[in-house]
Every structure is written in C-alpha cells, then in structure tokens.
Amino acid sequence: KKPAAKKPAAKKPAAKKPAAKKPAAKRPAAKKPAAKKPAVKPTAKPAAKAAAKPAAKKPAAKSGSKKLPFAKGDYVVYPTHGVGKVTGIERREVAGFNLQLFVILFDSEKMTLRVPVEKVADSGLRKISSKDKMQAVTATLKGRARSKRTMWSRRAQEYEAKINSGDPVAIAEVVRDLYRAAGQPEQSYSERQMYEAALERLVNEYALVEKLDVEAATEKIESVLAG
Template sequence: MFKVGDKVVYPMHGAGIIESIEEREVLGEKSQYYVMHLPVGNMKLFIPLNNVENLGLRQVISPTMVKDVIEVLKTKDTATTLAWNRRYRANLEKIKSGNIFEVANVVRSLAQRENEKGLSTGEKKMYENACQILISELVLTEGSEEEAVRQRLSSALILA
C-alpha cells in the first residue's frame, strides 16, 4: 500500500505523487481512492485502492537506475521489421507493462523508425505518449526540470 507523498507510476499515464487518500461514492458504492497528481501534464487521477495491483501502480525507479534507462535509448534497435499493426500492438503491450525499460525501448525504436522511414499518425501519437511517460518518471526520480530531461533524452536518441 502506498502513502501520501509517495512517487508512483501509473502505466499509460506516467509518474505522479499521491496527494491524498479519499473516500468517494461512485454509482452508489463507496470506495477508497488514491488521489494522484501528475506534474508533467498537470493531471489529477483517482485510483481505486482495491484495483491498484491490476492497474500496475508501482514506485518510481531509483536514481541509480536512470543511467540504465539512458543506455537503453543509446543502443541501436535490432528488432525485426514487423507489419505496422503488429509493431503497434507489441509497442502498446510494452507501454502497458509499466516497465520503464520497456517504455524506453518503445521510445528508442519509434525514434529510430521516425529517422529512417517516418511514423504513421498512430505511431507518432504513441511515440509522444511513451516519451511523456518516460519523462514524467525521470523528472520525479531526479527532481529535474521537464525540459532538461527532454533534452537529455533527445541527446541520447541522437547517439543511437
């Protein structure tokens, strides 16, 4: 169970801070919810406590793991070329996993594909979403500014 002030990641949305735990009535049923603020994108989420495990909520990574994430971005993608719909589904599953290394893998492979052949509209949106998720976690992990993290990611991707 998380507590107020914890920095957590909600897959498909990104990293945020638990601001409070509140009881809310939804459809006539009272439940406890984490109130989570996502600083990157300035969004507030209500996450039911009884569904936290299914949703994949987890603590943000430790600061020592950041360099490993950056290394994933710097490596050359060696994945086989799949049809766009299979590639899209595979990348979506990686993002849904909530694993920061899988999200970094998606960012890297889509950035490299963009440079080589371009991305479809759906893949561009996925790329932006994956970047936002990755940036939000690194911002909270390091206490850095969003723009500084964004520039570091761009620099790492250029090296790949």
C-alpha cells in the same frame, strides 16, 4: 306361523356393518400434523442470511490497520496513465463496503483517479523508479534499435503494450526503436504519435528521478538517442 315371521328382523344388526367404516375414513386426517414439519425450514433461512451480511463488512475494517504504501504528496506511476501525485487519502462507501482510497492527480492528462488500498498491487500502481533503474533506461536508449518488418498494426500493438506496462525500460525500448536521427527515413504519422506518447511517459518519470524539469529531461534523453 307368527314366530316364523320374525326371522327377517334378525338382519338389522348386519346392516350396521357399513357404519363401522366411517371411523376408518378419518385416518388420512392424522397426516395433517406431519405436513407441518417443512414449515420449520423457511424460518432458518432468513436467520442465516442476516448473519452473513455483517460478516461481509469485516474485510473493509481491516484496511485501516495496514501500513499504507504511499502518503499524501508522494509521486507514483500508474501503468496506463504514467506519473501522478497522491493528493489525498479518503474513505468512501462503495456497494456497502467502506473503502480506503488513494486520490491521484495526473497533470499530463488533467484527470483524477481513485485507487482502493486493497487493489494497489493488482492495479500495478508503484513508486517512482530508483536511479539504478534510470541507469538501465539510459543503457537501453544507447542500445541498437530493433527494426521489424512485420505489419505496423502488429508492431503498434506491441509498442502500446510496452507503454502501458509501466516499466520504464520497456518504454525506453519503444522510444529507441521509433527514434529517427537526421538522415534516416522519416517516421510515418502513426509512428510519430506512438514515439511521442512513449517519450512523454518516459520523460515525466526521468525528470522526477533526476530532479530535472521536463524540457531538460527531454533534451537529455534525445541526446542519448543521438549518441
């Protein structure tokens, strides 16, 4: 019977099978190196941003090579302010850009405006009109006034848009339509203000083109209106 008692001892090697599962549990640890791949992407982003910043300053450097449309001492017309004089050309850094600016003085409004060279066309800034343009202005003033029966608020908007267009012919239309000769009904207060604003804007440019002082230019325009 003693040899028969040794049979349970044969089960010990079978008990070692669960221990074989421990190496299999280490397989997920192999995924850790693979997770490091996305870490390469953040290093590329700062490099791209750093390269983009110097590139944004390139357009500002080109402005100096362009031929400027105006010089110091030139008279110009800005649509919403009328006649002004270029008193200087300067450079200033604005929002990280080195801009070249026209410095314009408007005597009638006692103000100074700075216009970037790159924005001249968009702003409507232009040279003083030619004599041919002033002849068109004179022809417009001699024309028949267009009386409208629409509400004043709507007409005022139309007149103001013409005054701020910077076009001397359009401004002459406002002067012509709001002018009142002797014997005609008087202007209302609002009409008178609009008329004077348009007349002043037109006279300032007319005087420069015709080489007259403001008073003489005003008298000449009003004599044309009177016929």
